[in-house]
Amino acid sequence: MRPTIKDIAERAGVSKTTVSFALNDPSRISVETYNRVMSIVTELDYVPSPVARTLTTKRLGALGLLLPQPITEALRNPYVVEIVRGIGELCAERELSLTMLPPLRGRVLEAARRAFVDGLITIGVGPDHEVVELLNRRRIPFVTIDGADTDATVNVGVDDEGAAYGLMRHLLDLGHRRVAILALMPDTIKLPEERFSLVRDRRIAGFSRALAELSLSLESPGICVVPAESSIEGGDAAVSALLARSGEPLPTAVVAMADIVALGAYEACRKAGLAIPGDLSVAGFDDIPLAESANPPLTTIHQPGRKKGAAAAALVVELLDGVDAEHRRVLHRCLETRLVVRASTAAPRPDPAASGLARASSPAS
């Protein structure tokens, strides 16, 4: 159906080689021949099969994004969408296409093996992930987003620990002492030894550090960590359950590891008739586009999702280009985050039970 190089060659009365030259290196043939060949190419609307071409050139013109979840799930999180958009920026620039690679048979590894691309980008894959070993062994250029800065991977990320510290500090400074942390779910498709995501762990560490400054910890009364799926529903469910918990005093603040989860918390508050931030302060992480226009606008950690994607893609392309150059040095890119205080966080209502104490001044630094 689709014309092949042979068809063109025959029609033009030349060899396949000549057609190939016309397309790839016109200087090697005469102008007349070039014109003749190209007119047929245009007439038949011929485009060399990228598949066949790849067989020899090893270049496909496609970047792959290894997703930790099925496409449907992954794109529920606007933060992921932002990353994809960032990668898209570079794709446009370099005329690359982008292939989304969901786990195959439940394994990211399978998807990576079958991947049909020049280079790969992963989200949330740590250096111990089985996929890293495979890709390094096969020398497939790849860059991790939100992975870790080790020799095994080229990574683009942020200072999760520091950002989390800042966020928790903000809440503590406001006077909150009973705060619930909505943590990212342990990623089911990770390897056993990496049960919790790196990002989660680093943020937990940051939260802990801030708490420690007030002699608090994750185990202190009033502080709790509950897992929530990265979606509105996930946040809603987690907070609704929290609010329904009887016996203990309710938290005065909720901090989510993803804005989308924080917005789920909004939903739960609405149902429970709780005012934000009057009854409950809510903070998020990511600063997705919605965060600003939410009601109330969400206090969160701004994370440059688009830039992350773009930076990762740029690095992959760099790896792609500099494969032979000894250039292939391990690189890490750490992008900036910042605390964006909006209207969803405020000082807690004075606690009738323990007034005076809850209102403690800001801690020693």
Added chain:
Amino acid sequence: MRPTIKDIAERAGVSKTTVSFALNDPSRISVETYNRVMSIVTELDYVPSPVARTLTTKRLGALGLLLPQPITEALRNPYVVEIVRGIGELCAERELSLTMLPPLRGRVLEAARRAFVDGLITIGVGPDHEVVELLNRRRIPFVTIDGADTDATVNVGVDDEGAAYGLMRHLLDLGHRRVAILALMPDTIKLPEERFSLVRDRRIAGFSRALAELSLSLESPGICVVPAESSIEGGDAAVSALLARSGEPLPTAVVAMADIVALGAYEACRKAGLAIPGDLSVAGFDDIPLAESANPPLTTIHQPGRKKGAAAAALVVELLDGVDAEHRRVLHRCLETRLVVRASTAAPRPDPAASGLARASSPAS
């Protein structure tokens, strides 16, 4: 680097053919040989090159989504994200990957030519689009989303005209007589003869019909159609400009052809200090996830974006499977829409200038 079938064959002391059989049709070889081959396959972590395989099998396990805009732009609209998620559902089911194909050198056609996929899905491509001719000529299975129901294409869509009618009717019934329509931008990468998108035209037609029932038209005073880019910023800009317009009375309602644009209108109102729906009613189209949680919740036309994507993908797969069967009949799938009345629309304030009239009862049907 990556082992080839030859490596496996040599190590196992068999021919390439035998290895191929082991992988694709074990029944054709003895159990012992199978085991021997597979142990080497496992040992070397061998996976057949999808590229090479494709050359002969003509199947590469990927669906392509032809985007009318660069990835970054396209994914700004959550409605598009929903469609992608829908396609993702089917991809997960059939273990396919999804390739996003932004225009190449400004042309969708170029992207289609180079596409590296088994089947394609397009968004907003009409039967007259150059790409349709190409794909039909090449017999590449493809399905259009929001295209048109003609013989040239297999399409998945909704009754845009009817939905638009219902939406406008809702506003008119509330008593609005001065309404601004925020229309989709003419798509720059379309062919000249198809300057405006089909969807836009059909919705405009629906609006017109509703207006006509009250002896109004798009040209009537108070009614206006302004183009807006499909993004929050686009809606914000368009409505801000509208509000800044001096001389004419302001519209009492704004109806956008995309929720994301309607949310931009929210933004413009906030800046202008206008209350929704008190000062201005706002309605959208699509019912993206945000619409419900926006403040106020947005009145809109619910469109099953996910289902559209899933249905389109299902049709492509069907085409893929039934290529030989004379099965390849032209199909059209029209999904349901429904008007979702939320809190962003209400009766306009009584017009001091023309009271009594503006409050006319609902029109004769």
Added chain:
DNA sequence: GTCGATAGCTAAACCGCTTTAGTAATACGG
């Protein structure tokens, strides 16, 4: 007039796989 370049083209190998056609060996029916 011969030789070496150079320009312009092509045959053939190759990329890594599938598939067709065929071979050799064993099993089976009469």
Added chain:
DNA sequence: CCGTATTACTAAAGCGGTTTAGCTATCGAC
């Protein structure tokens, strides 16, 4: 014991390109 299936395997062709090596004709230089 012969002819025919059946089983287990392989050689080779082919998919659609690129690339290497080589061939032929023309041309300029000595």
